[in-house]
Amino acid sequence: MRAYLRFLLFSGSVIGLLMTFAWWRFRPNRFDEATSTRSSIQLPAGNNAQSTADSPIRFSSIAKEAGVDFKYYGGPGPQHFMTEQNGGGVALIDFDQDGWLDIFFTNGSNFERPAEEVGSTASQRLFRNVTVGNGEALRFEDVTETAGLVSFGFGMGCSSGDYDNDGFPDLFVCEYGRHHLWHNRGDGSFEDVTEPAGVADSLWAASAAFGDLDGDGNLDLYVANYVKWSPDEPACYTQHQPPVHISCGPLGRQGQPDRLYHNLGDGRFDEIGESAGIAVQDGKGLDVVLADFDGDRKLDIYVANDTVENYLFLNRGQMKFEEVGVSRGAAVSAEGTAMSGMGIACADYNGDGLLDLYVTNFENEVNSFFENLGGATFRPVNSQLGLNPVSRPMLGFGAVLADFDLDHYPDLFVANGHVWDLRSLAMGHSYEMPAQVLRNDHGRRFQDVSRNAGNYFQQKWLGRAVATGDLDNDGDTDVVVTQLGQPHSILRNDSRIENKSVQLRLIGTTASRDALSARVVYQVEERTWTLLIPAGGGYQASSDHRLLLAVHDNTTGKLTVFWPNGHEEVVMAKDLSAEIVLIEGQR
Numbered sequence: 001m002r003a004y005l006r007f008l009l010f011s012g013s014v015i016g017l018l019m020t021f022a023w024w025r026f027r028p029n030r031f032d033e034a035t036s037t038r039s040s041i042q043l044p045a046g047n048n049a050q051s052t053a054d055s056p057i058r059f060s061s062i063a064k065e066a067g068v069d070f071k072y073y074g075g076p077g078p079q080h081f082m083t084e085q086n087g088g089g090v091a092l093i094d095f096d097q098d099g100w101l102d103i104f105f106t107n108g109s110n111f112e113r114p115a116e117e118v119g120s121t122a123s124q125r126l127f128r129n130v131t132v133g134n135g136e137a138l139r140f141e142d143v144t145e146t147a148g149l150v151s152f153g154f155g156m157g158c159s160s161g162d163y164d165n166d167g168f169p170d171l172f173v174c175e176y177g178r179h180h181l182w183h184n185r186g187d188g189s190f191e192d193v194t195e196p197a198g199v200a201d202s203l204w205a206a207s208a209a210f211g212d213l214d215g216d217g218n219l220d221l222y223v224a225n226y227v228k229w230s231p232d233e234p235a236c237y238t239q240h241q242p243p244v245h246i247s248c249g250p251l252g253r254q255g256q257p258d259r260l261y262h263n264l265g266d267g268r269f270d271e272i273g274e275s276a277g278i279a280v281q282d283g284k285g286l287d288v289v290l291a292d293f294d295g296d297r298k299l300d301i302y303v304a305n306d307t308v309e310n311y312l313f314l315n316r317g318q319m320k321f322e323e324v325g326v327s328r329g330a331a332v333s334a335e336g337t338a339m340s341g342m343g344i345a346c347a348d349y350n351g352d353g354l355l356d357l358y359v360t361n362f363e364n365e366v367n368s369f370f371e372n373l374g375g376a377t378f379r380p381v382n383s384q385l386g387l388n389p390v391s392r393p394m395l396g397f398g399a400v401l402a403d404f405d406l407d408h409y410p411d412l413f414v415a416n417g418h419v420w421d422l423r424s425l426a427m428g429h430s431y432e433m434p435a436q437v438l439r440n441d442h443g444r445r446f447q448d449v450s451r452n453a454g455n456y457f458q459q460k461w462l463g464r465a466v467a468t469g470d471l472d473n474d475g476d477t478d479v480v481v482t483q484l485g486q487p488h489s490i491l492r493n494d495s496r497i498e499n500k501s502v503q504l505r506l507i508g509t510t511a512s513r514d515a516l517s518a519r520v521v522y523q524v525e526e527r528t529w530t531l532l533i534p535a536g537g538g539y540q541a542s543s544d545h546r547l548l549l550a551v552h553d554n555t556t557g558k559l560t561v562f563w564p565n566g567h568e569e570v571v572m573a574k575d576l577s578a579e580i581v582l583i584e585g586q587r
Helices: 002-026 029-034
Strands: 059-061 090-093 102-105 125-129 140-142 155-161 170-175 179-184 190-192 205-211 220-225 259-263 269-271 285-291 300-305 311-315 321-323 344-347 356-359 368-372 378-380 396-402 411-416 436-441 445-448 462-469 478-484 489-493 500-507 519-524 527-532 547-551 557-562 568-573 579-583
Touching: 090 155, 090 462, 090 478, 170 205, 170 220, 220 285, 220 300, 285 344, 300 344, 344 396, 344 527, 356 396, 396 478, 411 462, 411 478, 519 547, 527 547, 568 579
Parallel strands: 155 205, 205 285, 396 462, 500 579
Antiparallel strands: 059 489, 090 102, 102 125, 125 140, 155 170, 170 179, 179 190, 205 220, 220 259, 259 269, 285 300, 300 311, 311 321, 344 356, 356 368, 368 378, 396 411, 411 436, 436 445, 462 478, 478 489, 500 547, 519 527, 519 557, 557 568
16 A cells, blocks of 8 residues: 555656656746747847937946946856845935935845855945035945945845935835835934834845825825746756756746835835735736836836736725726737836836836837837737847846936837857857846837947846936936946946926925826927826836936026825926926926
């Protein structure tokens, strides 16, 4: 009898292994496409190849000379843990409110040698902007210890927002196994208030975004969670001989529900994801953006999911949301298949006043560009915009839409880099990949101008998060990129600028003081342009909360502000000067 039972157990184990192998060998296209026989960075010739035309967009890589020498700890290693492939995040945050953007980086860890054993270099880090004045060279200093931010963990994304309306931006940090909410005391230091604020959790958080989702004047918090995983699980292998160790992917893994923390207005949050309708069980979230996509003056939620449909949660009021991604055309590719959603970029790319979405995907999957047709109805237009050939060979992570050359049309920046090192297969695969900058041709097409945009784009990286902001206050948009295996990068914008810019800062009074997701429509010389204060996006990133308006000299304009609490305010600006601070209700 015992022998028979042993036989049954052995047979069941064999069948289970065969079923697992069959699933692994014949599962959806993420792995098969990643191991197809072709070069992963060779671009086809023709209209969609890299442009050789002269482009005004230029960047200079200056991190080291600016005093920022930071390398993410716990990146890809011989054990191929799943936590090694996705981090880490970046926030551009003026934490001391001196008018200069500072830089916060999350940091990683390692199961074999935890970050605590390494010491302060493996902590999350805060670099204060100590540039002397406009026109001077950018300089930063590490103030992590004096700011009280020494902390160790498997850091992923981060989000900046003034959740208590005291005038100083706070930080939320996503990690594998826990979260951290850092309250800005206003004296140059932070306090960990995770437990008393009610936002502690053990799920694998990837990205987060602050935003006032119920219009009560307080920033709520959305946390996109990834998959259920344990370091006890063995590494995965390719089917080739000899097999290649790789970090396991999300296919076949249980997704984790996202979290929605409602701000109670007294420093505490209440997690209401299930009652709000956002706690969908099969989500595998990697990035999130909050914005009003249907024009009803309530903030909606868009989530990029890995290997399952992306989510579009329309705000129905009273903290209730309806998931409509498939029916509104923003959940799957043009072919109707779920993609490997990584990063999100959100902006009005063609000047029609509607907010559009760009989502990065896996190698051999094209990145998706969803044009908003009105009423939060979308259609994929990446093919029409010339984006398929330049994105298919890449594995995209962070992405932003920003007007780098101040011609009114937001350009694309994409950080690329694989999660698997397949070079030993000798099949033309790239591991590190070049970043890309694609110039927006007046909302008609995007042209890859990376070749002439600076030396940074001639190198290859394991690119991850992307954040944008005017670091040197010279009136154009700079970029910070996080990378695995190499120090993070600061890209100073040295583009030839045709127009000048006006820096606009919004301060809410009845709306949240930090007016995240506010839309600004400005009319100049009979043209109307729409800008969005970012809340989320960039993949594990948080960008500048100030806006740059492209204008001509001696320009008179009309500004219409749609505050995140639904209020509309019109301001006539007789002189659009270099800096405008708009306080809600004070014209």
